[in-house]
Amino acid sequence: MIFVDACFGKETPYTPVWMMRQAGRYLPEYMEVRRKVGNFLDMTRNPEVAAEVTLQPIDILDVDAAILFSDILNLPMEMGLPLRFEKGVGPIFDKTISTEEDIDALDASADEKISYVYEAVKLIRERLNPEKALIGFAGSPWTIATYMVEGRGSKQYAKIKKMVYANPMLLHRLLAFNTKETIEYLSKQIEAGANAVMIFDSWGGALEREKFFEFSWNYMKEIARTLKQKYPHIPVIGFSKGVGLYMGDMDGDFDVIGVDWNTPIDYALGIFKDNYTLQGNMDPTRLYSKSATKDAVEKIARIMKGHRHIFNLGHGILPDVPVENAKYFVDLCKEVSRKLREES
Numbered sequence: 327m328i329f330v331d332a333c334f335g336k337e338t339p340y341t342p343v344w345m346m347r348q349a350g351r352y353l354p355e356y357m358e359v360r361r362k363v364g365n366f367l368d369m370t371r372n373p374e375v376a377a378e379v380t381l382q383p384i385d386i387l388d389v390d391a392a393i394l395f396s397d398i399l400n401l402p403m404e405m406g407l408p409l410r411f412e413k414g415v416g417p418i419f420d421k422t423i424s425t426e427e428d429i430d431a432l433d434a435s436a437d438e439k440i441s442y443v444y445e446a447v448k449l450i451r452e453r454l455n456p457e458k459a460l461i462g463f464a465g466s467p468w469t470i471a472t473y474m475v476e477g478r479g480s481k482q483y484a485k486i487k488k489m490v491y492a493n494p495m496l497l498h499r500l501l502a503f504n505t506k507e508t509i510e511y512l513s514k515q516i517e518a519g520a521n522a523v524m525i526f527d528s529w530g531g532a533l534e535r536e537k538f539f540e541f542s543w544n545y546m547k548e549i550a551r552t553l554k555q556k557y558p559h560i561p562v563i564g565f566s567k568g569v570g571l572y573m574g575d576m577d578g579d580f581d582v583i584g585v586d587w588n589t590p591i592d593y594a595l596g597i598f599k600d601n602y603t604l605q606g607n608m609d610p611t612r613l614y615s616k617s618a619t620k621d622a623v624e625k626i627a628r629i630m631k632g633h634r635h636i637f638n639l640g641h642g643i644l645p646d647v648p649v650e651n652a653k654y655f656v657d658l659c660k661e662v663s664r665k666l667r668e669e670s
């Protein structure tokens with residue numbers, strides 16, 4: 327699999343490409359399934375539907391990897407926090423974590439209750455072209471904790487940051503619980519057939535540097551270390567958003583580091599060299615214009631020429647991007663990187 331080879335820094339005929347949120351609302355085929363099923367969460371809980379939607383961008387865009395269709399919040403939901411999505415707001419947990427007792431009440435069998443995800447992974451791996459990788463994923467312990475404590479997306483993170491400074495031991499307990507569940511969850515995705523796993527730390531950047539390492543990156547490292555010991559042949563991708571300036575201190579048993587669009591990729595390359603494969607990092611809004619897409623793809627390809635790289639966006643694709651432009655991006659990444667290899 328060219329995607330897995332690139333994760334390990336092996337030579338590939340071109341730079342593989344996929345897009346965060348590639349199975350989503352910009353695809354009319356996705357919207358049709360969502361209309362039929364009724365809502366997003368039910369889609370994630372139905373293995374047949376999750377498999378169908380996961381495979382859509384493979385057929386339509388010919389990306390090099392499929393990413394499991396699910397959400398990072400399914401795991402905390404199965405820990406016993408009912409989840410709903412509200413239009414214009416996003417995810418909401420009506421029950422939140424604020425005390426020891428709340429943590430004690432969390433269900434440690436969440437990694438078993440979520441078996442519909444493993445069923446989906448099996449179905450997808452059966453149906454997916456053997457040359458294409460299937461990426462499993464989870465949220466980082468910190469990022470899922472932000473939702474478990476705040477109850478919803480937040481601008482200030484006032485509740486969880488109050489915990490960081492006023493009750494750090496309580497937060498560490500929650501993070502340790504999330505870490506243990508996440509290791510089990512990702513292990514089971516791997517056992518079911520996932521070829522790589524990614525940890526999404528969307529809100530790592532809400533923390534100042536020392537606190538980012540203490541409350542987020544160290545737990546991600548623990549997950550990577552444990553998984554690499556158990557499954558050395560499975561690449562682990564770490565993606566923290568908004569932490570470009572902390573990169574000099576980021577290490578761990580990852581194979582791939584995701585780079586968000588705020589962090590210039592030449593800056594990330596200067597820090598990580600070829601110790602990791604870098605994944606990213608076109609600004610997703612460039613997909614509104616083909617010429618803006620072309621400029622960025624050519625620039626990123628030139629910077630990463632001869633280095634370990636996987637093309638991706640620097641965050642998820644937006645719902646109103648024309649499918650044609652997404653297809654243009656995917657084709658161009660392959661074409662440009664192939665040509666650059668022939669040049670040298």
Ligand SMILES: Cc1c2[nH]c(c1CCC(=O)O)Cc1[nH]c(c(CCC(=O)O)c1C)Cc1[nH]c(c(CCC(=O)O)c1C)Cc1[nH]c(c(C)c1CCC(=O)O)C2
Nearest residue numbers: 346347348349350366393394395396397398416526528642
């Ligand atoms: C923070 C976060 C969430 N979910 C996720 C993150 C981390 C990555 C990031 O920073 O975006 C991760 C995620 N969410 C989804 C995937 C599936 C795989 C993929 O295609 O990338 C993945 C990997 C599907 C989804 N998750 C969600 C959708 C949209 C559901 C719909 O309306 O049909 C999809 C396809 C819903 C979701 N889920 C979440 C939010 C805030 C929202 C609402 C915002 C939005 O609507 O885009 C939580």
